[in-house]
Amino acid sequence: MNSLTNRTRPRADGDRRFPVRRRLLPVLGLLLVPLTIAGLLSWSLGSAEERLTDVEAAVVNHDEPVKVDGRSVPLGRQLAGKLVGDEITSNYSWEFATEKTAEEGLRSGKYVAVVTIPRNFSAAATSFSRDPAQARQARIDVTTGEHSRFADEAINRYVTSTAADLLGQQLTTTYLDNVLVGFNSLGDQLGDASAGASSLAGGAEQLASGIGELSGGAEQLAQGSRELAGGLGELENGAAQLAGGLDQLREQTAQLPQQATALADAAARESKGVQQLSKGLSTLAGNLQDLRKQCPPGIVPLCNKIAVQAAIAQKLDKGAGQVEKASTGIAGGLAKMAGRAPDSGGGLPALAKGVGKLSDGAEQLHSGISRSHDGATELSGGAEQLASGIGELSDGAEELSNGTEELSSGLKQATEELPTYPEEQRQTLADTVAEPVTTSNGTKVEVGGTGLPMYAVLALWVGALATFLVLRPVPARTLESTRSSLVLTLRNFALPVGIAIAQGVLVAAMLGWFRELSLGDWVATAGIAALVAVACTAVNHALAAALGGAGRFVSMLGALIVVANGFVSAVPAVLEQLAVALPTGPALNALRAVVTTGTAPSGGAIALLVVWALIGPAVSCLVVERHRTVRPAQLLATYGVRGHRLGTT
Known part of the structure; x- marks a missing residue:
């Protein structure tokens, strides 16, 4: 070990x-x-977000502006301006480029991204203000190059979507501001409508009152029409009697001219006889006077009688003269009645014709009065219907008056309840509704x-x-x-x-x-x-x-x-x-x-x-x-x- x-x-x-x-x-x-x-x-x-400004990107704008309410709306240029501008806190250094230079920049690595705005961008983004069936979303193309890093694409889409959101928020804010202005205008118009409805209610009330008076007049018209129809009925009966009497008179006067002619001839003959009698009496009276003058004294009584007879003959002569004159006058009058005299005016023949015409006129009068009676009867019925209809119209006018009063009250209430927005509140509300939820860091991205x-x-x-x-x-x-x-x-x-x-x-x-x-x-x-x-x-x-x-x-x-x-x-x-x-x-x-x-x-x-x-x-x-x-x-x-x-x- x-x-x-x-x-x-x-x-x-x-x-x-x-x-x-x-x-x-x-x-x-x-x-x-x-x-x-x-x-x-x-x-x-x-x-890294603080160094994004050192990274270059390009925007290619093909958009063609459109006109909305007579004003040019270049939304493509506005979107490009938001990308290039300083509204987005964390942003690339954007620059405008053509399609060719953008492609070359992507290939060479100069640009990490290219945003292409199509030609119909403005037309699509504002399509909601035209036909709703033609409304569509506006789109942009985002392209990253082969030299981009793994996080660049996410940042690209964040930046472009933020710019699109800002533009959409601007459009929405403008749209909502117009809606809120419309509320104000609607309130003013409802106020005017309420005042008009009040005036209409007053007019409807006056109309109802006038129609009530008209209903009374229509009742009087119906009553007068009934009385007129009754009077025309009596007049029709009188006209019928007149026509019948004139028919009889025409029949009776039809023979008067012949009778007058016969009387005129008889009177003429009588006048001649009286004239001859007068002449004879005048001659007799003269002869008796002569005889009296020649009467011997011994026959004085006889002569006195002759004188008396002569006087009587003279008186008869005078009477005969008067009778002659009367007969002549009667003969002349009858001649005139017969229509023989120039100044007779037609005499009885004219009278007969006139009576005939008068009879025809009476018939026409009877026919006209009959039609008038029928018309008056129809007028009476129509007047009664008119009175009934005016009564219903009066009720309708009363309902109209009540309805317009309710309408005026409702419009007034709607005007009071309809919100009005001053310009400052309108802008704040439009901004809030357009972007109801936001983040504390705004448009800043922390990479x-x-x-x-x-x-x-x-x-x-x-x-x-x-x-x-x-x-x-x-x-x-x-x-x-x-x-x-x-x-x-x-x-x-x-x-x-x-x-x-x-x-x-x-x-x-x-x-x-x-x-x-x-x-x-x-x-x-x-x-x-x-x-x-x-x-x-x-x-x-x-x-x-x-x-x-x-x-x-x-x-x-x-x-x-x-x-x-x-x-x-x-x-x-x-x-x-x-x-x-x-x-x-x-x-x-x-x-x-x-x-x-x-x-x-x-x-x-x-x-x-x-x-x-x-x-x-x-x-x-x-x-x-x-x-x-x-x-x-x-x-x-x-x-x-x-x-x-x-x-x-």
């Missing part, structure tokens, strides 16, 4: 002869490994800010892996040492733990600088980072001690699992479960709680880290115990080849 001790001691003595400077350099290197990894990742990815805890865990894990590339995972004097395996393990584990704590503090300092942590948060971060570093060191110590190179390969796989789960949540379930099972899972949870949210880590995460920190040394202790057991075959392989015997000094 002394021989074995002597064989192994020179190597340990050689270790003691290393200068202190040469022993410190590897330790300093091990301290720099996690600091370099975490610092480089945090520096390159932690604030790697949330990845700082992952960078720290990855750095501490790789630092632990590198530690046991430099330091022995198993003590060199395990066989000859008289100390227990636990003591050997803890003594061998002391330096890696010290390095791990230093690594954790350095990484915490880096996190505090990048995240601008307060002193209290930094102390908590340093404590958690030191615990994470110790746990990672314990696990890597166990892997390197138990499996050697294979253990280091497993540790490398663990680092890859951390990276795979750290950049995106959509990973296979197996990787997600492995990430939870490894010590890096609770390490990430603990650091995220302190660094990202500023809260205390969960007790479960701390407990798991402590468990892993204890499991590592336990496994290493078992490995040391195994290394302290040597089989004869190993001794023969080591010493028999060299020709020495066991037990020699």
Whole structure:
């Protein structure tokens, strides 16, 4: 056994002869490994959004403006302006380009992305203001080049979608502002309509009153029409009697002209006879006078009688003359009645004709009065219907008046309830409705800010892996040492733990600088980072001690699992479960709680880290115990080849 001790001691003595400077350099290197990894990742990815302006992208605008309400609307130019402008906080450095230069820029790597705005962009974006059936969404094309990184496409789509959202928000705000202005106009119009309805109600009330008076007049008209029909009925009867009497008169006067002619002839003959009688009486009277004068005295009595007769004859002569005149007058009158005299005017024939015409006129009068009576009867019926209809119209006018009053009241109430928006409130409301939900960071994108805890865990894990590339995972004097395996393990584990704590503090300092942590948060971060570093060191110590190179390969796989789960949540379930099972899972949870949210880590995460920190040394202790057991075959392989015997000094 002394021989074995002597064989192994020179190597340990050689270790003691290393200068202190040469022993410190590897330790300093091990301290720099996690600091370099975490610092480089945090520096390159932690604030990548601030360096997006150094990345160039192009926008190709083919859009043709359209006219809406007589105004030109160049939405393509507005979208390009939002990309190029400063409305988006985290944005590329955009520039206008032609389609050819954009393609060349993508191929050469000058542009990480190209946004192409098609010709119909404005027409599609404003299609909602025209025929609803023709409404459609506007689209833009986003192209990334072969030189783009894996996160560039997501950033491209975020930036372009943000610009499109801003433009859509502007369109929606304008549309809503017009709607709210329409509310104001509608309120004014409803107010005017209410006033008009009030006037209409007053007019309808007056109409109802007038129709009531008209109904009374219609009743009077119906009554007068009935009386008129009755009077015309009596007049019709009188006209019928008149027509009958005139018919009889016509029949009776039809023979008067002939009778008058006969009388006129008789009167003419009588007049001639009287004329002859008058002449005879005149001659007789003259003769009697002559005879009286010649009468002898002896016949005086006779002569006196003759004288008396002569006087009588003279009187008769005078009477005959008068009769003659009368007969002549009668004959002339009858002649006129017969229509023989020029100045007779037609006489009885004309009278007969006139009576005939009068009879015809009476017949026509009777017919006309009969028709008038029928018309008056119909007028009476129509007047009664008119009175009834006007009564219903009066009721309808009353209902119209009541309805218009209700309409006026309803319009007034609607006007009072309809909201009105001043310009300032209208703009605020339109902005709020157009974008009801927003985020606290606005249009800023944090590309790697949330990845700082992952960078720290990855750095501490790789630092632990590198530690046991430099330091022995198993003590060199395990066989000859008289100390227990636990003591050997803890003594061998002391330096890696010290390095791990230093690594954790350095990484915490880096996190505090990048995240601008307060002193209290930094102390908590340093404590958690030191615990994470110790746990990672314990696990890597166990892997390197138990499996050697294979253990280091497993540790490398663990680092890859951390990276795979750290950049995106959509990973296979197996990787997600492995990430939870490894010590890096609770390490990430603990650091995220302190660094990202500023809260205390969960007790479960701390407990798991402590468990892993204890499991590592336990496994290493078992490995040391195994290394302290040597089989004869190993001794023969080591010493028999060299020709020495066991037990020699």
